[in-house]
Amino acid sequence: MGKFVYDFEEGNRDLKDLLGGKGANLAEMTNLGLPVPPGFTITTDACREYLRTGELPGGLDRQVGEHLATLEAKMGRRLGDSGDPLLVSVRSGAKFSMPGMMETVLNVGLTDSSVAGLAAQAGGDERFAWDSYRRLIQMFGKTVCDVPGEEFEHALDDAKLAAGTRDDLGLDAAALRGLVGRYKEIFREHTGRDFPQDPREQLDLAVSAVFRSWNADRAVLYRRQERIPTDLGTAVNVVAMVFGNLGADSGTGVAFTRDPATGEPGVYGDYLANAQGEDVVAGIRNTVPLQALEEVNKPAYDELMAIMAKLEEHYRDLCDIEFTIERGKLWMLQTRVGKRTAAAAFVIATHLVDEGVIDLDEALRRVNGAQLAQLMFPTFDLSQEPEQLTRGVGASPGAAVGKAVFDAQHAVAMAKEGEQVILVRRETNPDDLPGMIAAQGILTSRGGKTSHAAVVARGMGKTCVCGADDLDVNLHKGQFTVDGHVVSEGDVISVDGTTGRVYLGAVPVQPSPVVQYFEGTLDAAADPLVSAVHRILTHADATRRLKVRTNADTGEDAARARRFGAQGIGLCRTEHMFLGERRALVERLILAGTPQERDAALAELLPLQRDDFVELFRQMRDLPVTVRLIDPPLHEFLPPLEDLAVKVAVAEERGQDPGHDKDLLDAVRRMHEENPMLGLRGVRLGLVIPGLFAMQVRAIVEAAAQVDGARPEIMVPLVGAVQELETIRAEAEKIIGEHDVDVKIGTMIEVPRAALTAGDIAQAADFFSFGTNDLTQMGWGFSRDDVEGAFFWRYLELGIFGVSPFESIDRDGVGRLVRIAVDEGRAARPELHFGVCGEHGGDPESVHFFHEVGLDYVSCSPFRVPVARLEAGRAAV
Ligand code: PEP
Ligand code: MG
Numbered sequence: 001m002g003k004f005v006y007d008f009e010e011g012n013r014d015l016k017d018l019l020g021g022k023g024a025n026l027a028e029m030t031n032l033g034l035p036v037p038p039g040f041t042i043t044t045d046a047c048r049e050y051l052r053t054g055e056l057p058g059g060l061d062r063q064v065g066e067h068l069a070t071l072e073a074k075m076g077r078r079l080g081d082s083g084d085p086l087l088v089s090v091r092s093g094a095k096f097s098m099p100g101m102m103e104t105v106l107n108v109g110l111t112d113s114s115v116a117g118l119a120a121q122a123g124g125d126e127r128f129a130w131d132s133y134r135r136l137i138q139m140f141g142k143t144v145c146d147v148p149g150e151e152f153e154h155a156l157d158d159a160k161l162a163a164g165t166r167d168d169l170g171l172d173a174a175a176l177r178g179l180v181g182r183y184k185e186i187f188r189e190h191t192g193r194d195f196p197q198d199p200r201e202q203l204d205l206a207v208s209a210v211f212r213s214w215n216a217d218r219a220v221l222y223r224r225q226e227r228i229p230t231d232l233g234t235a236v237n238v239v240a241m242v243f244g245n246l247g248a249d250s251g252t253g254v255a256f257t258r259d260p261a262t263g264e265p266g267v268y269g270d271y272l273a274n275a276q277g278e279d280v281v282a283g284i285r286n287t288v289p290l291q292a293l294e295e296v297n298k299p300a301y302d303e304l305m306a307i308m309a310k311l312e313e314h315y316r317d318l319c320d321i322e323f324t325i326e327r328g329k330l331w332m333l334q335t336r337v338g339k340r341t342a343a344a345a346f347v348i349a350t351h352l353v354d355e356g357v358i359d360l361d362e363a364l365r366r367v368n369g370a371q372l373a374q375l376m377f378p379t380f381d382l383s384q385e386p387e388q389l390t391r392g393v394g395a396s397p398g399a400a401v402g403k404a405v406f407d408a409q410h411a412v413a414m415a416k417e418g419e420q421v422i423l424v425r426r427e428t429n430p431d432d433l434p435g436m437i438a439a440q441g442i443l444t445s446r447g448g449k450t451s452h453a454a455v456v457a458r459g460m461g462k463t464c465v466c467g468a469d470d471l472d473v474n475l476h477k478g479q480f481t482v483d484g485h486v487v488s489e490g491d492v493i494s495v496d497g498t499t500g501r502v503y504l505g506a507v508p509v510q511p512s513p514v515v516q517y518f519e520g521t522l523d524a525a526a527d528p529l530v531s532a533v534h535r536i537l538t539h540a541d542a543t544r545r546l547k548v549r550t551n552a553d554t555g556e557d558a559a560r561a562r563r564f565g566a567q568g569i570g571l572c573r574t575e576h577m578f579l580g581e582r583r584a585l586v587e588r589l590i591l592a593g594t595p596q597e598r599d600a601a602l603a604e605l606l607p608l609q610r611d612d613f614v615e616l617f618r619q620m621r622d623l624p625v626t627v628r629l630i631d632p633p634l635h636e637f638l639p640p641l642e643d644l645a646v647k648v649a650v651a652e653e654r655g656q657d658p659g660h661d662k663d664l665l666d667a668v669r670r671m672h673e674e675n676p677m678l679g680l681r682g683v684r685l686g687l688v689i690p691g692l693f694a695m696q697v698r699a700i701v702e703a704a705a706q707v708d709g710a711r712p713e714i715m716v717p718l719v720g721a722v723q724e725l726e727t728i729r730a731e732a733e734k735i736i737g738e739h740d741v742d743v744k745i746g747t748m749i750e751v752p753r754a755a756l757t758a759g760d761i762a763q764a765a766d767f768f769s770f771g772t773n774d775l776t777q778m779g780w781g782f783s784r785d786d787v788e789g790a791f792f793w794r795y796l797e798l799g800i801f802g803v804s805p806f807e808s809i810d811r812d813g814v815g816r817l818v819r820i821a822v823d824e825g826r827a828a829r830p831e832l833h834f835g836v837c838g839e840h841g842g843d844p845e846s847v848h849f850f851h852e853v854g855l856d857y858v859s860c861s862p863f864r865v866p867v868a869r870l871e872a873g874r875a876a877v
Pocket of ligand 1: 750770771773774837838
């Protein structure tokens with residue numbers, strides 16, 4: 001039988017897998033000698049076993065009993081004792097923070113008899129004791145026994161109505177005692193039993209409920225969104241209660257050792273006097289800045305500052321904390337390395353370097369590509385002076401424009417219709433999560449930077465303004481009023497999560513400062529954030545082994561990518577050069593009845609293609625440019641079958657000659673494929689349509705001859721057998737031989753067979769570039785154009801994968817094909833060069849994989865280039 005329970009003295013911060021983040025850090029603080037209320041943690045092992053079997057593991061009962069006895073001895077009180085009760089909180093705490101997604105039960109141990117003891121402890125404060133008891137029944141009823149929360153809410157409203165007050169604080173001891181009676185009735189009506197009067201039974205039931213809350217809908221959804229594994233389970237922390245609601249010399253707060261929004265140094269926090277911790281996080285009452293505490297309780301404030309300095313020094317990073325002051329005495333309830341905005345992550349990392357706390361390698365580890373991508377989002381262009389409605393707290397940066405919506409479900413429905421929406425609420429709670437995910441941004445009228453809305457939005461990288469307290473939000477009418485304006489559901493508003501400003505109408509957006517810096521229009525020194533990005537990215541460049549190229553098929557994209565740091569083009573898809581006005585030439589090519597007609601069409605395409613390549617080679621002078629020969633089936637360039645058939649039928653019906661359309665229709669019918677993705681495309685076109693690839697090769701070679709510093713590489717798509725490549729190579733070499741240019745010839749590895757015969761294919765290739773889009777499509781047998789919307793939700797729900805394999809490389813399957821091809825290709829031909837040009841080349845997780853398997857470069861879209869540079873650096877430190 002294992003050990004399922006740890007006193008705080010027994011744990012430490014490295015035990016997050018076992019004790020969860022909260023438990024591990026409570027242990028760490030306890031061992032640092034900080035004032036943590038005594039308690040113990042029940043492990044995630046116990047949770048996993050409970051979720052698997054539906055029963056608490058054998059021995060847990062006894063272990064909890066032993067640790068509870070130790071806790072009672074420390075406190076000199078017994079759980080639920082009628083004269084002098086010990087009360088405990090039962091709190092969830094998983095390895096990764098999931099703010100508000102799981103359950104917590106406070107005041108466990110209160111019963112009909114111990115409520116008097118609690119009043120005595122509180123100096124005869126009966127009101128406090130009855131209020132604590134009614135909170136327990138409410139939380140316990142809802143969380144442990146699934147009693148509908150509104151029942152309690154309504155009873156509370158009725159009690160306030162009867163007492164003629166609008167505020168909870170207006171209820172006196174007698175009213176609260178009456179309310180407890182009513183709550184117990186509600187409890188009985190819904191559960192068929194009395195509210196448990198055995199304190200230990202309360203504790204055990206609460207522990208099981210917290211375990212079960214791991215699988216609550218909102219927790220499941222949050223994990224999917226944040227890519228947190230589904231099988232970790234949560235730990236449970238049982239902690240001696242301390243009370244922040246014992247009067248004016250008590251209170252509770254949340255604080256950060258630095259500003260989590262901007263990263264600027266200096267303690268930042270919110271404080272709420274005479275309240276319990278849950279009140280702050282829920283944003284129910286508006287908090288005051290932490291500095292206000294200094295005025296009311298200087299010793300506790302000073303102690304808090306000293307503790308925060310100690311925590312930062314110890315964790316060498318921004319920490320966030322939750323604390324409670326009970327009758328003037330400070331207690332630490334939680335700490336962890338704090339969540340922060342993307343901007344703050346970069347700024348804090350470089351500040352810590354300057355403060356000598358960490359080195360640049362560590363700074364690089366502490367930021368990531370997803371954060372950098374967020375910093376590249378556009379901001380509002382305010383030059384037209386849009387009408388400002390109000391200003392709240394900028395809680396999560398970004399510029400969001402959308403229709404105001406006041407209900408989470410409605411937000412989801414509208415987003416499904418393709419509408420952009422802003423979710424407007426008084427405050428959010430975990431049930432709003434689907435709406436928050438669906439919305440472009442979130443606006444609330446209550447709560448600070450530590451409210452639920454703010455914490456969750458920051459975690460998701462979603463724009464959020466909270467605490468805009470001028471807003472009078474009327475959820476029933478579906479509108480808010482501010483300063484005489486009425487904004488109704490469906491009206492467009494613009495929300496700036498950086499400044500906290502909210503505007504009426506759609507405000508135009510402009511490039512972010514970070515993008516302006518990449519574009520070369522903003523100096524790195526001009527802005528602290530840009531300068532932080534510049535320093536860390538420069539270090540990433542100096543550190544990384546992987547080169548970063550771009551996927552670009554126009555001069556404009558190539559030029560931008562080069563400004564963003566691209567070291568060449570890894571994929572130019574030539575098919576765009578067959579679109580627009582050039583379609584007519586492609587039609588002629590397809591319809592050609594004789595070799596002469598075909599050659600004539602190809603001859604007209606040649607100079608057009610050559611000009612395209614000249615432009616690319618110029619923009620990428622001295623850097624490699626990989627041009628891929630045409631890949632999609634040619635009929636993709638013809639009009640759709642149905643349209644043509646109708647056109648021809650209509651013409652014939654009217655007795656007109658459909659002429660050219662009839663020929664086209666015949667061609668489309670002739671070329672129709674049931675599975676075009678597996679049909680006549682890529683190298684197969686080159687083998688079947690005489691002169692097509694030769695024309696493209698000639699255009700590349702002639703363009704290269706015109707541009708100094710051109711470094712062309714020709715890439716053949718969809719190769720599955722070395723013979724295919726050899727045939728094309730022989731044809732290309734003849735043309736190249738006519739000119740004095742150096743051209744490499746390589747192949748994509750995007751058909752599984754190519755990966756499995758890489759040793760052979762290497763004999764005919766100068767380089768391999770992994771087409772991980774097709775390799776995923778053919779490796780899994782998933783149509784890349786259809787499956788994501790169709791059934792991936794079920795795969796994600798079942799945890800078959802945590803993220804679409806088209807987004808992030810499937811290491812075990814498709815990744816294995818990549819590994820085989822690298823190993824066997826390199827063994828056959830040591831000088832072979834390797835890259836990747838599928839979408840995965842710009843995905844942070846995948847970049848690390850490509851570094852590990854030993855590729856030479858990744859290639860991605862221009863805007864992803866800085867992200868890939870950063871992640872390639874991170875992979876190397
Ligand atoms: C690929 O398959 O990964 C690739 C880059 O080619 P395309 O996306 O054009 O099929
Ligand atoms: Mg492909």
